[in-house]
Structures are given as C-alpha cells and as structure tokens.
Amino acid sequence: MIELIGVSKKYGRKTVLRNLSLTVEKGHITCLIGINGAGKSTLLKAIMGLTPISGGEIRIDGRPIDRNLYERVAFVPDTLAMPPSMSVAGSLRFMADYYRSWNPARASKLMDFFRLNPSDRISSLSKGNAAKLNLLLGLSLDTDYLLMDEPFSGIDLFNREQIASVFTSDLIEDRGVLLTTHEIADIEHLIDKAVLLDRGEVRRAFWCDEIRLNEGKSVIDVMREVYQA
Amino acid sequence: MNGYLKLTLFELNRFWKIYAALIGVTLISQAGGFVYHLRNYMNSVHRQMAVRGFRNYSEYREAFRGGDSFHSFVSFAEPWFSGPVVLCAAAMMVYVLFIWYRDWLGKNTFIYRLLMLPTERLNLFWAKLTAIMAFVLGLIAFQIVLLPVHLWLFRQIIPPELGISENIFDFVRNHRLLQILIPSTFPEFLVSYGIGLTSVTVAFACVLIERSFRLKGVFGAILYAAACGTALLAPNFSDRLYPLEAFWLRLGIGVVLLAVSIALSWLLLKRKITV
Numbered sequence: 422m423i424e425l426i427g428v429s430k431k432y433g434r435k436t437v438l439r440n441l442s443l444t445v446e447k448g449h450i451t452c453l454i455g456i457n458g459a460g461k462s463t464l465l466k467a468i469m470g471l472t473p474i475s476g477g478e479i480r481i482d483g484r485p486i487d488r489n490l491y492e493r494v495a496f497v498p499d500t501l502a503m504p505p506s507m508s509v510a511g512s513l514r515f516m517a518d519y520y521r522s523w524n525p526a527r528a529s530k531l532m533d534f535f536r537l538n539p540s541d542r543i544s545s546l547s548k549g550n551a552a553k554l555n556l557l558l559g560l561s562l563d564t565d566y567l568l569m570d571e572p573f574s575g576i577d578l579f580n581r582e583q584i585a586s587v588f589t590s591d592l593i594e595d596r597g598v599l600l601t602t603h604e605i606a607d608i609e610h611l612i613d614k615a616v617l618l619d620r621g622e623v624r625r626a627f628w629c630d631e632i633r634l635n636e637g638k639s640v641i642d643v644m645r646e647v648y649q650a
Numbered sequence: 651m652n653g654y655l656k657l658t659l660f661e662l663n664r665f666w667k668i669y670a671a672l673i674g675v676t677l678i679s680q681a682g683g684f685v686y687h688l689r690n691y692m693n694s695v696h697r698q699m700a701v702r703g704f705r706n707y708s709e710y711r712e713a714f715r716g717g718d719s720f721h722s723f724v725s726f727a728e729p730w731f732s733g734p735v736v737l738c739a740a741a742m743m744v745y746v747l748f749i750w751y752r753d754w755l756g757k758n759t760f761i762y763r764l765l766m767l768p769t770e771r772l773n774l775f776w777a778k779l780t781a782i783m784a785f786v787l788g789l790i791a792f793q794i795v796l797l798p799v800h801l802w803l804f805r806q807i808i809p810p811e812l813g814i815s816e817n818i819f820d821f822v823r824n825h826r827l828l829q830i831l832i833p834s835t836f837p838e839f840l841v842s843y844g845i846g847l848t849s850v851t852v853a854f855a856c857v858l859i860e861r862s863f864r865l866k867g868v869f870g871a872i873l874y875a876a877a878c879g880t881a882l883l884a885p886n887f888s889d890r891l892y893p894l895e896a897f898w899l900r901l902g903i904g905v906v907l908l909a910v911s912i913a914l915s916w917l918l919l920k921r922k923i924t925v
Binding site: 466469470471472473488489491492496498500501502503504505515518519520521543544 | 653656660664756757758759760761762763765766767768769770771921922923924925
C-alpha cells in the first residue's frame with residue numbers, strides 16, 4: 422500500500438499540497454481528480470521522490486522512499502521521458518539495461534499491441550504513439566504499483582480507447598494504480614476509487630462502487646457536488 | 651555492469667557525434683592550415699632560388715640563415731592551430747552546463763527517467779563528471795597525437811637541407827596554449843587539471859543549486875561560484891607566500907572545494923532536486 426500521511430508541499434509561499442493523506446491499495450485503480458493546479462502531478466512526483474515534500478510522510482509498503490522504490494513503483498509522467506534522438510528499440514534497451522524488474526516479453530507483446538515501430542526515432546513519434554510508448558515503458562516493469570500522470574491528455578479517440586483497454590487487461594491486475602486525468606468520462610467505469618483534490622487538499626475520497634450502490638451517483642455527480650457547491 | 655559504468659558509457663555515447671566533429675575540425679584545421687603555410691613557404695623559397703640562381707637548398711640556406719623552426723611555422727598558421735583548440739575548450743565549457751540542462755530541456759524531459767533509475771543518484775553526477783573529464787583528456791591526447799603528425803607533414807614538405815629546427819618540445823614549451831594544456835611537470839599537471847576538475851564540480855553544484863531552488867537558486871549559484879572562485883584565486887593575491895607554500899595552499903583549497911561541491915551535489919540530488 423502507498424500511504425501519504427499529512428503530506429505538505431510548498432513552492433515558495435504557495436502551498437501546493439496541504440496536509441494531504443490518502444492510500445493507494447494493490448489490486449485497485451485509484452483516480453486523482455482535480456482541476457489544473459489542484460496538486461495532482463505534484464503529488465505523483467512527491468511519491469516518486471522527484472520533488473521534496475515540505476512536511477508529512479510517504480511510505481511504500483510501510484517503508485520510506487529509497488532508490489529500490491523504482492523497482493517497485495513505475496511512474497508514467499505526462500511526457501515521454503526519453504531523449505528525442507533515441508529510437509523506440511533504444512528506449513527499450515535502456516530500460517532493460519537499468520531495471521531488474523524489466524519484463525522483455527511483456528514489452529514485446531505491448532509493442533505488437535500498440536503497433537509501434539522499433540526503428541522509429543522518439544522525436545518522430547506522433548502524440549498518440551509517444552503516449553503509447555510512455556505507457557509501454559511503465560507497464561513493462563514488473564512493479565507492484567503504477568502511477569500515471571494524465572495518460573489520456575491530448576490523445577485522439579481511437580488511441581484513447583486502445584490505452585483505456587489496457588486498464589481492463591491482465592497488465593494491470595493485482596497492481597495498485599494511481600492515475601490523474603481530466604478525461605474522467607472515458608474511464609469512469611474502470612476506476613475503483615476516486616480522490617477529489619482541490620487546492621492541494623483532499624475534498625473527498627470514495628469507492629466508486631459504493632457510491633453507485635448506496636447513493637446511486639456517478640463520479641461526475643459527486644464531482645459536481647464537491648466542485649460546484 | 652554497475653549503474654555508474656552504464657551511465658558513464660551512456661553519457662559518452664550521447665556526445666560522440668559532436669565530439670567526433672570537434673576532433674575532425676581540429677585535424678582538418680591544424681593539418682590543413684599547417685600544410686597551406688608550409689607550401690607557401692616552399693613556394694617563396696623556390697621563387698627566391700629562381701631569382702637568385704641558387705642550384706640547391708643548401709645555397710639558399712647559406713644565403714638566408716634565418717631563425718626558422720617548427721615552432722615558427724606553426725606560428726605562421728597560428729589561427730588555424732589555436733582556433734580549434736579554443737573552439738574545443740569553449741565547446742567543453744558550454745557542455746559542462748549543457749550535460750545537465752539537456753536532460754531538463756525540450757519536449758521529452760529525460761531527467762524524470764534518470765532520477766528514477768534504481769541506482770544511487772550521485773552516480774549521475776559521477777557519470778557526467780567522468781564523461782567531461784574523459785572528453786577533455788581525450789582532446790588533449792588527440793592534440794598530443796597530432797603533434798607527431800604535424801612533424802611528419804613538416805618533414806614531407808620541408809627538405810632537410812634547409813636545416814630548419816624540428817624541436818617539438820621547444821614548440822610545446824613555448825606555445826602559450828599548449829604549455830597550459832600539456833604541463834611539463836607533475837605539479838603543473840596537478841594544478842592545471844586539479845583546477846579544471848574542481849571548476850567542473852563547482853559548475854555542476856551550481857547547476858544543481860539552480861535546478862533545486864530555481865530563481866532563488868540562480869542567485870545561490872552565482873554566490874557559490876563567486877565564493878569558490880575567490881577562494882581558488884586567494885593565494886595569488888598574497889605576496890607573503892613562497893611559491894611552494896602558495897602551491898600547497900592552492901592544492902588544499904582545491905581539494906576542500908572539490909569535496910564541498912561533491913557533498914553539496916549529493917545532498918541536492920538526494921533531497922532537493924525538483925523536476
């Protein structure tokens with residue numbers, strides 16, 4: 422379980438995360454929802470040790486963040502984090518070189534599924550293909566947790582469907598997934614838990630099935646209640 | 651292979667095209683400029699011989715007992731010789747900063763991946779530092795290798811009968827750039843390359859200060875660089891020190907700055923760096 426306990430983050434005088442606590446459980450898809458500037462990306466970066474926190478504590482399976490974290494938690498940022506001059510095959514080799522948790526068979530399967538050309542240069546990839554490669558690099562690590570920052574941002578309908586299909590596949594099963602998205606309508610049926618963020622605070626966190634069964638509301642209904650109240 | 655070696659090889663690979671271009675420019679400029687001036691010289695020798703009716707080079711040599719040497723020929727071709735050396739030095743100075751910033755700049759922010767590698771983050775620092783030092787030493791080594799090549803070209807074009815001095819060591823000792831780049835004693839090597847290594851680590855620390863604290867970091871980096879520069883130059887301003895004392899003091903300050911910059915970089919990479 423990923424645990425955030427009273428996490429705060431400030432950029433100068435601006436508070437981006439305010440005493441924020443939440444958990445991400447294995448085997449579930451948790452979605453961070455919030456408008457731009459709500460602190461979603463900062464939260465993911467803080468979990469990955471890519472930005473220091475000003476207060477609180479982050480634990481992965483009860484342990485604080487260390488370099489071994491990167492073999493247990495994969496992060497798919499909102500940009501493809503590979504040099505533009507590298508080829509698609511080169512980026513796979515790079516990952517295989519550094520990560521013990523790299524699963525080449527899964528990478529190869531995903532290359533076929535996403536129809537990516539190994540010889541293409543990263544700089545020449547379309548936005549959709551760059552997003553697919555980005556996802557492939559994260560999914561091909563045998564990690565317990567997967568964090569994704571806006572995996573559907575700026576992607577056309579068909580590519581979005583292809584990426585969304587990954588969430589119902591065995592590629593995600595048993596992992597704890599934490600993702601941020603603006604396109605909640607596309608994946609509402611896929612997520613298990615929603616966390617609504619506003620100005621760095623958790624306004625509401627709930628299990629989607631429970632809210633549907635007990636209150637007959639969709640995630641979007643709850644968002645309306647929270648953000649338009 | 652451990653993370654440090656993998657990252658070092660990766661950094662070396664990333665720059666090889668520009669590096670090969672620098673080496674190519676150095677070779678073409680120095681050898682080309684040198685050959686051009688040697689040929690011009692020989693043309694003027696032949697003209698003089700024709701005008702004065704000399705039958706061989708020995709007669710020419712008797713008539714024009716000049717002080718020409720290998721060194722003076724390179725001096726004629728100075729812009730072609732020193733130009734690429736200055737270009738390589740400038741390229742390396744820029745790359746000391748760009749080796750970090752290239753990972754942050756552009757559409758694909760590679761620093762995300764580098765900071766998420768399952769290896770000590772300080773290995774990034776060591777790999778980049780090793781790559782810079784390897785590039786610098788490689789360029790110097792190439793320059794040293796080029797000197798016999800120039801001497802060979804010289805011997806191909808200038809007939810020995812002209813009796814021009816071929817002393818390459820005099821040339822290295824007297825050339826204002828080469829005497830810095832190719833020190834003749836071990837203490838000079840320690841000072842030249844020690845200052846170079848310390849300067850690179852200070853520059854790396856400055857980049858990491860800026861990347862960690864952004865706008866505030868710019869001021870912090872300028873202050874840190876100024877403080878390190880002042881400390882390194884301080885022994886030069888004291889006239890109470892003997893040369894040997896100044897040498898040891900400079901070496902000591904260099905070692906302290908090196909250690910402080912490495913420790914600071916380690917701390918920033920581990921605790922403060924922000925993507």
